[in-house]
Amino acid sequence: MSFLISNHVGKLKMSPGHQLYASGGNGVPKQANRGSRQLVAGSNPHAEGGEEAASLRSRRQRTGRTTPSTSTAATLRRIQEVAKQVQQLAASPAIRQIQQMAEQVQKLARAPAVPVAYSRMQEVAEQVQKLAASPAMRQMQEMTAVLQPGGLVDFTTPAATEQARTQAFADAAKEPPPIAEREKAIPKLSLLRDHAPPDWKKRYPARQLTRAIERGLPVELVVLATDIRHSTFLMKEAIDPLRFASLLTEFIERSRVAVWDQGGWFDTFTGDGFIVYWPWRTERQYDAALLRCFQVVRRTFEDFYGRFVDLFMSNSKSLPAIGLRAGIDAGAAFLVSLTGKLSIIGDPVVGAVRMVGAARSTRTLLQAHVGQHVVARQNQGAFRDLVLTLMQISTKEYEGQFVYEVDVLGA
Numbered sequence: 269m270s271f272l273i274s275n276h277v278g279k280l281k282m283s284p285g286h287q288l289y290a291s292g293g294n295g296v297p298k299q300a301n302r303g304s305r306q307l308v309a310g311s312n313p314h315a316e317g318g319e320e321a322a323s324l325r326s327r328r329q330r331t332g333r334t335t336p337s338t339s340t341a342a343t344l345r346r347i348q349e350v351a352k353q354v355q356q357l358a359a360s361p362a363i364r365q366i367q368q369m370a371e372q373v374q375k376l377a378r379a380p381a382v383p384v385a386y387s388r389m390q391e392v393a394e395q396v397q398k399l400a401a402s403p404a405m406r407q408m409q410e411m412t413a414v415l416q417p418g419g420l421v422d423f424t425t426p427a428a429t430e431q432a433r434t435q436a437f438a439d440a441a442k443e444p445p446p447i448a449e450r451e452k453a454i455p456k457l458s459l460l461r462d463h464a465p466p467d468w469k470k471r472y473p474a475r476q477l478t479r480a481i482e483r484g485l486p487v488e489l490v491v492l493a494t495d496i497r498h499s500t501f502l503m504k505e506a507i508d509p510l511r512f513a514s515l516l517t518e519f520i521e522r523s524r525v526a527v528w529d530q531g532g533w534f535d536t537f538t539g540d541g542f543i544v545y546w547p548w549r550t551e552r553q554y555d556a557a558l559l560r561c562f563q564v565v566r567r568t569f570e571d572f573y574g575r576f577v578d579l580f581m582s583n584s585k586s587l588p589a590i591g592l593r594a595g596i597d598a599g600a601a602f603l604v605s606l607t608g609k610l611s612i613i614g615d616p617v618v619g620a621v622r623m624v625g626a627a628r629s630t631r632t633l634l635q636a637h638v639g640q641h642v643v644a645r646q647n648q649g650a651f652r653d654l655v656l657t658l659m660q661i662s663t664k665e666y667e668g669q670f671v672y673e674v675d676v677l678g679a
Contacts, residue, residue, distance in 0.1 A: 361486060368600065454484050455605035463535065463610050465528040472531075477547055486600035489545040489612065490557040492532075493620040494523070494568065494594045497629055499540035501588040502580060511583050516540075519576050526567045530560035535612050543620065545601075545612060554598070555645060558638070562654065565594050565632055566676040573630070573677070591629020595620045598638050623671065626661040632674045633661070639672025 357363065457478055465471065480487050496502070499516075506512035520542060524534050527544045535543040544564070546557035572592045581587045601614025623633040634642065639658070642651050656672045663669055 361484070364486070365600070450484060453602075453604045453606075454482060455603060455610050457481070459605065459610040463533050465531055465533070468531070468533070472547055476549070481603050484602070486602055486614065488548050488554070488599065489601045489614075489616055490548060490554070490561050490596065490598045491543065491545045491601070491612070491616040491620040492561050492564065492594060492596050493538075493541065493543045493617075493624040494565075494592060495538070495541040495624045495627075496572075497591045497593060498588040499590070502584065502590055505584045505586050505588065507583050507585055512580075515576060515579050515583065519572065522571055523564075523568050526564050526571070530564050532560060532564060535610075541624070543612075543617065545616075554641075555650060558596075558598075558642065559651070561596060562651075562674075562676060565596075568592070569594075569630065569677055589629075593624055593627035593629055594632040595623025595625070595627055595634075596632060596638055597623060597635040622663050622665070626663060626671070627673075630675060630677055632676060634672040634674065636670045636672065642672070 460468075460478075460481075468474070477487065479485075503509070503512055520537050523542060527534050530546075532544045532546050535545060546560060548554045548557045569592055577590065580590065597616040597619030599614065599616040599619070601612050601616050603610060603612055605611070606613075619635045623635060627633040634656070639656055642654065643656055645651055646654070646656075654674055654676075656674055659671060659673050660668045661671055
């Protein structure tokens with residue numbers, strides 16, 4: 269945000285009365301100087317009212333400031349409104365996301381010239397393009413245009429003042445502003461109870477996490493998505509559909525217990541799998557979240573292949589080539605309220621779903637940046653029991669996308 273505001277900082281000053289003025293090079297408000305010349309041109313200290321004019325001139329000489337005209341006051345109010353909007357934009361999630369992306373690009377620029385780095389930079393570049401076309405960026409461009417020299421001229425005419433007053437009444441009669449709409453998506457903390465592990469307040473800095481949720485701020489997450497391959501065929505071939513539903517429910521409930529035992533949060537049941545996540549803040553917590561995530565994957569896979577494949581087979585007329593697969597991604601996401609229920613939205617959710625959709629049975633796919641982090645930590649002695657394989661896949665977004673594959677059952 270600094271690159272938008274820095275060119276105009278020198279043009280905005282606060283008067284002793286805490287009013288915002290557009291100042292000239294000599295520290296005197298530009299609009300006030302214009303009003304001063306008009307007043308002097310129409311004044312005569314020797315004519316009628318000369319004593320009052322002389323007194324006014326004397327005050328000008330002592331303070332170096334003139335009295336703003338009505339049009340100038342309207343301009344100043346507009347400047348204050350623009351400044352307030354710029355401050356709100358500076359604190360918006362879009363700006364924070366731009367800063368995070370800039371940091372990612374800087375890190376990738378220092379990374380070795382490997383295909384994984386180029387793949388990640390391609391993802392970041394696409395995210396930056398989306399942000400560049402976002403409403404927040406257009407609003408910032410409009411604010412910048414208003415703050416440019418001459419951009420406030422249109423606000424000083426009587427016609428513009430009347431138009432602004434009419435527009436203000438029209439805006440007041442409209443629906444609530446976007447901020448009110450945004451607040452509707454902020455979940456009540458009571459919704460956390462059905463998704464968080466029972467002892468989550470001991471496992472996580474509860475105050476920081478709940479504060480971020482209440483303020484609608486992004487939270488760093490490790491996201492795991494699982495999927496039963498050919499589950500629709502499995503349902504179609506079920507001898508007893510009710511038993512099929514009972515077995516699937518049992519598998520999900522046992523998986524939920526495994527997730528909670530590892531401090532994970534259960535997001536949703538997808539019909540043939542589930543999405544879970546682990547919040548984190550520091551790199552150490554990131555490593556711990558990934559480790560717990562891999563433990564859940566291993567436990568869930570062992571449970572599925574060691575118990576439920578046989579149970580599904582006993583209830584199937586013709587057992588299709590079923591299998592369990594998983595996808596993992598990490599990054600900033602939002603905990604929101606969707607139809608009154610807690611849910612997560614953001615890039616890591618999409619990434620994890622994309623990974624599980626491209627994974628093979630018994631395999632787990634990691635987004636490139638997650639796999640690269642695990643490989644780097646393996647060189648430092650962590651995640652030694654995992655064997656990662658760099659490979660290319662095709663997704664809806666990319667052809668030949670680099671990812672890492674893990675076989676937790678073979679580890």
